Amino acid sequence: MHVMIFGAGYSGKAIGQFLTSRGHRVCGTTRSAEKATTLGEFGIAPLLFDGRTLTPELRAELASVTHLVQSIAPGRDGDPLIRLFREAELKTLMPKLEWIGYLSTVGVYGDHSGAWVDENTELKPVSQRSVERVEAELAWQALAAESGIPLAILRLSGIYGPGRNAFVNLANGTARRLVKKDQVFNRIRVEDIAGATAFFGERREPGIYNVTDNEPCPPQDVVAEAARLMGVEPPPEQPFETAELSLMARSFYGENKRVSNVRLKQLGFAFRFGDYRQSLRDLWQSDSWNKAGPTAFS
Numbered sequence: 001m002h003v004m005i006f007g008a009g010y011s012g013k014a015i016g017q018f019l020t021s022r023g024h025r026v027c028g029t030t031r032s033a034e035k036a037t038t039l040g041e042f043g044i045a046p047l048l049f050d051g052r053t054l055t056p057e058l059r060a061e062l063a064s065v066t067h068l069v070q071s072i073a074p075g076r077d078g079d080p081l082i083r084l085f086r087e088a089e090l091k092t093l094m095p096k097l098e099w100i101g102y103l104s105t106v107g108v109y110g111d112h113s114g115a116w117v118d119e120n121t122e123l124k125p126v127s128q129r130s131v132e133r134v135e136a137e138l139a140w141q142a143l144a145a146e147s148g149i150p151l152a153i154l155r156l157s158g159i160y161g162p163g164r165n166a167f168v169n170l171a172n173g174t175a176r177r178l179v180k181k182d183q184v185f186n187r188i189r190v191e192d193i194a195g196a197t198a199f200f201g202e203r204r205e206p207g208i209y210n211v212t213d214n215e216p217c218p219p220q221d222v223v224a225e226a227a228r229l230m231g232v233e234p235p236p237e238q239p240f241e242t243a244e245l246s247l248m249a250r251s252f253y254g255e256n257k258r259v260s261n262v263r264l265k266q267l268g269f270a271f272r273f274g275d276y277r278q279s280l281r282d283l284w285q286s287d288s289w290n291k292a293g294p295t296a297f298s
Contacts (some may be wrong), residue, residue: 001199002064002096005029006081007071008039011103011159011193014297015069016044018194019201021298027061042294049148051080054088062093066199069101073129074136082139090147100151101197102140106132106186106210108155112257114182119208121264127251149294150206156197157212157259161190163292165283166226171290177220180240185219186212186259189273191297199269209264215275216258222276229284
């Protein structure tokens with residue numbers, strides 16, 4: 001496989017490192033030359049992409065790409081790659097393309113008052129960013145159908161892992177135990193995102209799948225478990241209604257649902273970190289909780 005990751009950020013780096021470890025050639029885009037220098041540490045050949053135009057170097061690389069992973073969030077103007085690839089024709093730019101993976105979000109489901117949702121559930125996006133994700137999913141489905149290329153849409157829940165977790169928040173004093181009645185969230189370890197992407201890509205598997213853990217739970221429980229493992233006192237519980245939060249942070253609590261991963265497991269994918277307790281224990285015991293470099297994702 002020759003993989004191109006558009007938007008090699010936190011998840012993209014983990015995907016790239018995992019695919020490289022399996023013998024695949026991986027390239028990834030970033031906006032700045034400064035960030036590009038770090039991608040090589042993850043086994044990712046860096047390329048610059050400003051979100052608007054394809055450089056000659058990027059075009060030359062795309063000519064031999066077999067697998068495309070899109071990890072750039074859409075904006076009000078839509079998905080930047082959809083605009084470019086419709087104008088330049090996807091198959092002209094990537095004549096060897098065999099599979100597309102689009103990293104979406106479970107935010108497309110919106111609020112379901114704590115009920116279980118699966119891939120057949122009606123999409124009721126609440127926030128503007130989730131509305132944009134629904135539009136991007138539809139646009140990728142249309143483009144993939146027009147091009148005759150298998151498309152997998154991976155709907156991700158709250159992403160965490162080495163360098164981005166409750167331990168880090170406790171250590172730097174930003175952890176909070178906000179309590180909103182009956183509120184639950186799902187999560188996903190970044191290494192499981194990488195594993196799922198490889199699973200789909202190597203099989204050229206199409207479809208829509210929730211990539212999420214087995215155990216939706218109240219967010220304050222995760223902080224309490226991390227504090228227990230660290231041997232520190234957890235922050236006091238704080239009512240959500242009286243907490244000072246940014247509009248974005250508050251909007252997350254406007255969506256309450258339990259997300260099922262049954263379809264993905266029925267396909268044969270095995271999660272490394274099925275629930276937050278197992279995952280936090282691994283982060284703490286492996287001493288990778290405060291690391292976000294390439295060794296942390298291995």
